[in-house]
Amino acid sequence: MASSTAAALSGSPSFFREKVLLGMGWGEYLRSLLTPWNAVAAVILVVGLPLLAYRFAAGLGATTALTQAYPWGIWIGFDMMTGIVLAAGGFTIGASVQLLGLKDYHGIERSAILTAFLGYLMAVFGLLADLGRPWNIVQAMFNYGSASPLFEVAWCVMCYTTVLLLEFTVPFFEWLGWRRLHAILKKMLIALTVLSVIFSTMHQAALGSLFLLAPTKLHPLWYSPFIFIFFFISAIMAGISMAIIESTISHRVFARQLAGKHVDVDGLVVGLGKAGAVVAFAYFFIKLQGVIDGHAWAHLATGWGALFLLETVGLVLVPSLLFAYGARNKNPQAVKIAAVMTVCGIILNRLNVSVIAFNWTNPIRYVPSWMEVWVSITLVTLGVVAFRWIVNRMPIIREDSAFPQGH
Amino acid sequence: MTSDFLSIYPAKLMEYGLGVTYLLLFIPMWRYVQGGRRQSAEQAIRGRRDAERWPAVAVAAPWPSLGWFQVPAGVALHPGHTWARVEADGTVAVGVDDFAQRLVSPTRIELPRAGALVSQGESAVALGDGTWSVPLVSPVNGTVVAVNRAVADDPSLLKDAYGTGWLFKVKAPRLEADQRQLLHAQAARHFLDGEAEALAMRASPEVGQVLQDGGQPVDGLARALAGDAGWEALAREFFHTEKGTP
Numbered sequence: 001m002a003s004s005t006a007a008a009l010s011g012s013p014s015f016f017r018e019k020v021l022l023g024m025g026w027g028e029y030l031r032s033l034l035t036p037w038n039a040v041a042a043v044i045l046v047v048g049l050p051l052l053a054y055r056f057a058a059g060l061g062a063t064t065a066l067t068q069a070y071p072w073g074i075w076i077g078f079d080m081m082t083g084i085v086l087a088a089g090g091f092t093i094g095a096s097v098q099l100l101g102l103k104d105y106h107g108i109e110r111s112a113i114l115t116a117f118l119g120y121l122m123a124v125f126g127l128l129a130d131l132g133r134p135w136n137i138v139q140a141m142f143n144y145g146s147a148s149p150l151f152e153v154a155w156c157v158m159c160y161t162t163v164l165l166l167e168f169t170v171p172f173f174e175w176l177g178w179r180r181l182h183a184i185l186k187k188m189l190i191a192l193t194v195l196s197v198i199f200s201t202m203h204q205a206a207l208g209s210l211f212l213l214a215p216t217k218l219h220p221l222w223y224s225p226f227i228f229i230f231f232f233i234s235a236i237m238a239g240i241s242m243a244i245i246e247s248t249i250s251h252r253v254f255a256r257q258l259a260g261k262h263v264d265v266d267g268l269v270v271g272l273g274k275a276g277a278v279v280a281f282a283y284f285f286i287k288l289q290g291v292i293d294g295h296a297w298a299h300l301a302t303g304w305g306a307l308f309l310l311e312t313v314g315l316v317l318v319p320s321l322l323f324a325y326g327a328r329n330k331n332p333q334a335v336k337i338a339a340v341m342t343v344c345g346i347i348l349n350r351l352n353v354s355v356i357a358f359n360w361t362n363p364i365r366y367v368p369s370w371m372e373v374w375v376s377i378t379l380v381t382l383g384v385v386a387f388r389w390i391v392n393r394m395p396i397i398r399e400d401s402a403f404p405q406g407h
Numbered sequence: 408m409t410s411d412f413l414s415i416y417p418a419k420l421m422e423y424g425l426g427v428t429y430l431l432l433f434i435p436m437w438r439y440v441q442g443g444r445r446q447s448a449e450q451a452i453r454g455r456r457d458a459e460r461w462p463a464v465a466v467a468a469p470w471p472s473l474g475w476f477q478v479p480a481g482v483a484l485h486p487g488h489t490w491a492r493v494e495a496d497g498t499v500a501v502g503v504d505d506f507a508q509r510l511v512s513p514t515r516i517e518l519p520r521a522g523a524l525v526s527q528g529e530s531a532v533a534l535g536d537g538t539w540s541v542p543l544v545s546p547v548n549g550t551v552v553a554v555n556r557a558v559a560d561d562p563s564l565l566k567d568a569y570g571t572g573w574l575f576k577v578k579a580p581r582l583e584a585d586q587r588q589l590l591h592a593q594a595a596r597h598f599l600d601g602e603a604e605a606l607a608m609r610a611s612p613e614v615g616q617v618l619q620d621g622g623q624p625v626d627g628l629a630r631a632l633a634g635d636a637g638w639e640a641l642a643r644e645f646f647h648t649e650k651g652t653p
Contacts, residue, residue: 282429
């Protein structure tokens with residue numbers, strides 16, 4: 001079966017036309033791409049991709065506002081730190097379905113895994129752009145700095161991206177019609193989910209552990225010896241919130257694929273809201289514990305304190321109560337608003353920790369160059385475009401009729 | 408003032424205090440999220456949906472269908488050709504649909520034991536003859552509370568597939584979730600029409616279903632189409648219980 005499909009892939013035009021061009025001819029397919037959103041994406045990519053090339057040709061100094069005092073900018077703070085935490089839906093939903101047996105969430109599992117996979121790929125691209133000598137990244141694999149958080153992050157991100165790739169091959173092989181490989185990967189799915197939980201736990205936390213090296217550089221309101229726990233718990237919160245946002249958007253945008261099938265997205269959203277309420281509530285108190293432990297009360301009355309309160313009260317405690325309200329009253333709209341607020345809070349947290357409140361005593365502030373911002377937007381756009389390309393072709397949201405048990 | 412907070416003991420006291428405060432606040436938070444009113448709200452939703460999807464009149468006139476196979480109102484179908492119906496006592500009656508009983512026309516019926524757990528989409532009963540038997544899946548999750556011994560003793564009762572031919576009753580704790588996977592009313596009828604068409608294509612691939620003059624498929628159709636040796640595989644295909652599937 002596999003070999004015949006492979007032959008079809010390389011030889012027959014009908015496979016390409018059906019599976020890649022969605023059954024259209026070239027002319028018709030290209031015309032179908034002429035939409036306003038595609039135009040926006042095209043403008044971003046047309047400028048952004050050459051900028052990326054320019055960064056590799058001319059170096060970091062020519063493209064970024066980074067200095068010796070500020071070696072980490074938004075490519076680390078946003079692309080890497082935020083990209084990784086927002087991709088936590090993959091292991092959160094995967095573990096809920098495969099390990100905790102919450103089969104109701106099966107319908108959003110594949111899209112959560114795909115979001116995670118693309119999120120990690122984009123984060124890795126962002127990281128490569130940020131490294132002064134990206135080709136040296138292989139050194140991280142062979143220099144066993146087992147006491148280094150960065151070593152742990154490097155290995156875990158590499159392993160977890162591989163696990164996500166393998167998880168993604170289940171719908172991918174359904175798309176290609178490779179039954180034998182598909183059956184093998186399907187059987188491996190539980191083992192892969194276990195691995196994904198292990199690797200995620202390790203590196204989501206280890207990204208926080210990185211800051212244990214810089215207790216004096218990070219503002220006391222954000223620095224804590226328990227920062228790795230903050231990072232891990234906020235990753236679960238991010239995973240839940242992203243699953244809510246992503247499944248809501250996907251099931252609206254790709255509603256056509258679900259014609260005739262009733263998927264109770266609102267029911268799932270309310271269920272996730274319950275989990276979001278409890279996790280965010282706990283996270284808020286753990287953050288407060290960090291303030292007490294760091295003797296940082298006095299800083300709450302400063303401008304930094306206002307930023308901290310915006311992050312922890314405005315974008316953690318308030319959404320936690322909103323999640324609770326939505327879950328109790330079966331109000332999916334409230335849960336969705338809470339999810340958006342939570343995601344904003346987590347983005348703000350990661351930016352605060354790695355960029356804004358980092359080097360807080362330094363009189364010269366870092367402001368990203370327009371090229372850094374544009375490249376970050378380009379990576380997000382690439383992820384969204386890739387997500388849509390894949391969902392339009394592969395059985396991510398819909399079921400493949402040839403694999404009725406597959407979903 | 409801040410120097411007080413730099414002292415380790417007040418800080419420790421506050422840490423423990425915050426820990427206890429969190430645990431105390433978590434209790435009302437948890438109760439609120441789980442919802443005191445939730446039970447009644449859920450029951451109300453369930454009751455409303457039940458009324459829409461599972462009409463109180465359990466056995467009503469069949470839907471006017473152009474197809475060969477019938478499904479009465481109030482009965483929800485699983486794509487594996489089993490049905491579920493909420494009974495007056497709150498349990499869910501389960502059976503095989505008109506299509507399944509005519510396809511196999513069994514001489515032997517295997518039923519689960521009372522007290523057994525059945526899972527939606529997993530084998531729960533089997534229809535067969537002296538040689539073969541074909542499993543069918545349960546349409547809902549739950550615990551078997553009653554088994555129709557009469558139909559096991561006299562498989563001809565199955566001809567009234569939605570009445571005397573019920574197979575077992577379950578207590579279904581997750582009915583709300585289960586029923587999302589089932590086909591109701593119009594969708595169930597379209598499904599059976601589609602299956603009839605697929606079956607007709609097996610019988611005469613070139614012309615399909617052509618019995619508009621009132622002809623009906625014979626009982627034990629699978630055996631008539633695929634012979635004694637092949638009927639089991641054919642039936643399994645329609646019941647989604649092919650060998651090798653989990």
